[in-house]
Amino acid sequence: MKKYNVAILGATGAVGQEFLSLIEERNFPFANLKLLASKRSAGKVIKFMGKDYVVEEATNESFKDVQIALFAGGSASTVFAPAAVKSGAVVIDNSSAFRMDPEVPLVVPEVNPEAIKNHKGIIANPNCSTIIMTMALKPIYDKVKIKRVVVSTYQAVSGGGKEAIDELEQQVKAIAENRPVEAKILPGASLAKHYQIAFNLIPQIDVFKDNGYTKEEMKMIDETHKILDDYGMGITATTIRVPVYRSHAESINLELEDDLSIDEVKSALSNFEGVIVKDNPDEMEYPMPLYTSNQDEVFIGRIRKDYSIKNGLNLWVVGDQIRKGAALNALQIAEYMIKHNMF
Structure with a gap:
């Protein structure tokens, strides 16, 4: 199976940690994994699947060679999503920043997966409720x-x-x-x-x-x-x-x-x-x-x-x-895109 370079923005928070758990549980096909957070959390070491990952401070240059960018949410989405898309990544965003943008699909994979094909680099995860x-x-x-x-x-x-x-x-x-x-x-x-x-x-x-x-x-x-x-x-x-x-x-x-x-x-x-x-x-x-x-x-x-x-x-x-209402839904969007050769 083809593997993908993945970045997680907000890796130290609750949703970011859930992303990591689910990636391991679901055997998500990642090649390289980049953990990103604010300057305050940069340098923290997270052990994942037997390997130590150093959390990096997110910058506009963080998404080079990344195919899938999982954003855990927060104000960082509006700052870094355009840069990630410009670098060639597909952003699956858990914040409210893009949900009601008519140019951005708002997706629950079991409910409206057909909307994914209309993305222009950003796909929004709905509110948990x-x-x-x-x-x-x-x-x-x-x-x-x-x-x-x-x-x-x-x-x-x-x-x-x-x-x-x-x-x-x-x-x-x-x-x-x-x-x-x-x-x-x-x-x-x-x-x-x-x-x-x-x-x-x-x-x-x-x-x-x-x-x-x-x-x-x-x-x-x-x-x-x-x-x-x-x-x-x-x-x-x-x-x-x-x-x-x-x-x-x-x-x-x-x-x-x-x-x-x-x-x-x-x-x-x-x-x-x-x-x-x-x-x-x-x-x-x-x-x-x-x-x-x-x-x-x-x-x-x-x-x-x-x-x-x-x-x-x-x-x-x-x-x-935190699972279906956030991290799992976002990961399922990525899995759907992989299954249908959308990357």
Whole structure:
């Protein structure tokens, strides 16, 4: 099998580390591997597959001879993506910088792989919550058009980075030891106010827009329209940060154009690549973040009719947002391109 020169930008962060784990797990065909990060992390040594790699400071010259550039996300994407493309690399970017650019495909490989062929050097990875939701919507959408989506998310603190994970752990310990609780990170380190997340829920992820929605909520709405290429579908979202370390959950209510039986819904979901139906109320079996963390698939349960509207449907959807919601989805894009000789 042909092998490719790969660069990972943001190699020391949570998504960058997940890239490395998945490259090894999936036997991704790399020839040379270049680990890039900010000046602060340059010089750090990462042992990977029996070899020591020295993390390099990312510059515009870092992408020479690189075919696949996996960007973990953040503001560095806008700085270095053009340089990487100019050097001949295909950038698969996990930031929000290019997602709504009409010239950039926004791709979930199981959902809209056909969009990949239109890339001009950059392919965008959707928001983690959007990926998890569209994995549930697509198999149903292929059967019956969806008129309206109402989604409420229950998002793990790891979506806020390592600092948010550390903060939850420190707050739980402080409460257990009857010490004062400090909050410095959530709902966002750069925001004006911070709230305790331990034993609490925070109904804000990212900044508020003028319309009263948060940026995270609008990402789910706008990105889903683009991925499914259906701008007439009604979508409303409420995104919540919860005191869970890893794996996002979503309560999704659908209004369909025509009726689908529960058996038809379960069959469509069960036969869709990357989805596992776990729905057995008699045995109290349903997806939960604790048991879906570090899994590649999106898990769906609590599948039932919504009798308050015609052709209504309820789903409970859970997925590891660092794997399928970020690193795995990006790597699957690269794997699809390799399989179809697109490099």
